[in-house]
Amino acid sequence: MSPSFFHHLHPPTIPRPQARFRHTLGAGGLAAFLAVLLVITGLLEMFYYVPTTEGAAESIQLLTFLVPFGGLVRNIHYWAAQLLLVVAVVHMVRVLFTGGYVKPRRFNYLLGLGLLVLVIFLNFSGYVLRWDEGVRWAMVAGTNLVKAIPGIGPGAYRVMMGGDAPGPATLIRFYAWHIFGLMVPFLFLAGWHIFRVRRDGGIAAPPPKERECRTRISRDELVGVEVVAMLVATAVLIIISLIFPAPIGPAMSQTASSATEARAPWFFLWVQELLKNGSAFLWGVLIPVLVLVVLAALPYLRPTVAPAEIGSWLPRSGRMVQVVTAVIILTLLVLTIL
Numbered sequence: 001m002s003p004s005f006f007h008h009l010h011p012p013t014i015p016r017p018q019a020r021f022r023h024t025l026g027a028g029g030l031a032a033f034l035a036v037l038l039v040i041t042g043l044l045e046m047f048y049y050v051p052t053t054e055g056a057a058e059s060i061q062l063l064t065f066l067v068p069f070g071g072l073v074r075n076i077h078y079w080a081a082q083l084l085l086v087v088a089v090v091h092m093v094r095v096l097f098t099g100g101y102v103k104p105r106r107f108n109y110l111l112g113l114g115l116l117v118l119v120i121f122l123n124f125s126g127y128v129l130r131w132d133e134g135v136r137w138a139m140v141a142g143t144n145l146v147k148a149i150p151g152i153g154p155g156a157y158r159v160m161m162g163g164d165a166p167g168p169a170t171l172i173r174f175y176a177w178h179i180f181g182l183m184v185p186f187l188f189l190a191g192w193h194i195f196r197v198r199r200d201g202g203i204a205a206p207p208p209k210e211r212e213c214r215t216r217i218s219r220d221e222l223v224g225v226e227v228v229a230m231l232v233a234t235a236v237l238i239i240i241s242l243i244f245p246a247p248i249g250p251a252m253s254q255t256a257s258s259a260t261e262a263r264a265p266w267f268f269l270w271v272q273e274l275l276k277n278g279s280a281f282l283w284g285v286l287i288p289v290l291v292l293v294v295l296a297a298l299p300y301l302r303p304t305v306a307p308a309e310i311g312s313w314l315p316r317s318g319r320m321v322q323v324v325t326a327v328i329i330l331t332l333l334v335l336t337i338l
Contacts, residue, residue: 013216013217014222015203015205015211015214015311016216016217023098023311023313024094024203025090027087027090027091028197029226029229029230030087030229030230030233031084031087031088031091032190032194033229033230033233034080034084034087034233035084035186035187035190037080037234037237038077038080038084039183039187041073041074041076041080042077042183044073045063045073045074048062048063048067048070049129051129051171051172051175052168052172053167053168053171053252054251056129056130056131056171056251057131057132057249057250057251058251060074060130060132060248061248064245064246072238072241072242074246075240075241075244075245075246076237076241077246078241078247079237079241079244079246080237081122081123081126082123082266083237085116085119085120085123085267088112088115088116089329091112092112092113092295095109095112096298096318096321096322097313097314097318097325098204098310098311098312098313098315099305099309099310099311099312099315099317099318100203100204100310101298101299101321102204102299102305102310104200104201105196105200105204106299106300107196108193108196108197108200109299110296110299111189111192111193111196112193113292113295113296114189115189115190115193117292118182118185118189120267121182122178122182122183122186123265124142124265124267124268125174125177125178125182126178127265128171128174129171129174129178130248130249131171131251131252132248132249132252133249133250133251133252133253134247134248134249135249136252137263138263138264138265139166140166141262141264141275142264142268143157143160143161143166144280145271145280145281145284145285146160146285148279148280148284148285149281150281160173160177161173203311204310205310205311206307206308206309206310206311206312207307266336269335269336270332270336271284273335273336273338274287291328291332294324294328295325295328298321298324298325299321301320301321302318302320302321304317305317305318
C-alpha cells in the first residue's frame with residue numbers, strides 16, 4: 001500500500017524514545033487535529049450566523065436550539081477552541097523543556113509562538129462574535145487597551161473597531177478579522193510550521209552516535225497511533241459538549257446593562273488582574289508584550305543544549321530556559337486564579 005498524504009507529513013522513521021506519548025504528550029498532533037475540527041465546525045456555523053448587531057445573538061440561538069445538531073456543532077467549536085489554546089501552551093512548554101528549540105529548530109519555534117498568539121486572538125474575536133451581554137465588558141475593556149497605545153493607538157482602534165466607539169461596524173470588522181485577518185494567517189503559519197518540522201528532521205533527538213536507544217518506529221505505526229488519539233479526542237469533545245454547553249446570553253442592547261459581568265474571557269483573566277495596578281498601557285499592553293518578547297528570545301539567550309540531552313525532559317544544559325518558562329507560566333496561572 002502506497003503512503004498517503006498524511007504519511008508524507010512524517011519522516012519515514014522516528015526515534016522510539018522521542019515518539020512515546022510521555023515525551024510528546026501528543027500535543028503537536030492534537031493541536032493540528034483541533035485546528036482542522038475548528039475549520040470544519042466554523043464553516044458549518046457560517047451557514048446560520050448573521051454578522052449584524054440585530055441578528056448575531058438571535059442567529060446563535062437559532063443555531064443552538066432549532067437547527068438539528070446545531071447546538072452540538074457550536075459546542076464542539078467552542079470547546080475545541082478552548083482546548084486548542086491549552087494544547088498549544090502545553091506544546092510550547094514541552095519544546096522548551098526538552099531542548100527542542102535549538103538549531104535548526106529556532107525559527108520553527110518562533111512560528112509556533114506566532115501560532116499561539118493567533119490562537120489567543122482567534123479565541124477573543126470568536127468570543128466577541130456572540131454579541132450578547134456576556135461579552136460587552138470584555139470587548140470594551142479589551143479594545144480600549146489598543147486605544148491606550150501612545151501615538152498609533154487611536155488610529156489602530158478605529159481600524160479594528162470601524163469607528164470611534166463600538167457599533168454596527170464593529171461586529172462586521174470582528175467577523176472579517178476572525179475569518180480573514182486571523183484565520184488565513186493562522187492556516188498559512190500552521191502549514192509552514194508543519195513543513196519546517198518535516199524539513200528540520202522531525203522531532204528533536206540526540207545525534208545518532210549519542211543515543212542510548214537506537215530503535216525507531218515507522219511512520220505507519222505513528223499515523224496509526226495518531227488516528228486512535230484523534231478518535232479519543234473526538235469522543236471526549238462530544239461528551240464535554242453534551243454536558244457543558246457553550247455560553248450564550250441575551251442580545252447586546254444599545255445601552256450598557258448593569259447586569260453585565262465585568263470579567264474577561266478566561267485566557268485574559270491574568271491581564272485583567274494586572275490592570276488593577278493602574279496604567280492600561282503599562283499593565284495591559286507593555287507587560288504582555290514583554291512576556292511575549294522574553295518567550296521569543298529564549299532560544300537565542302540559551303541557544304545550545306548538550307547534544308546527548310536534546311529531546312530528553314529537563315536537560316541540565318537548558319536549566320535557564322526551563323526556569324524562566326516555569327516562572328512565566330506559574331505567574332500567569334496565579335494571576336488567572338486571582
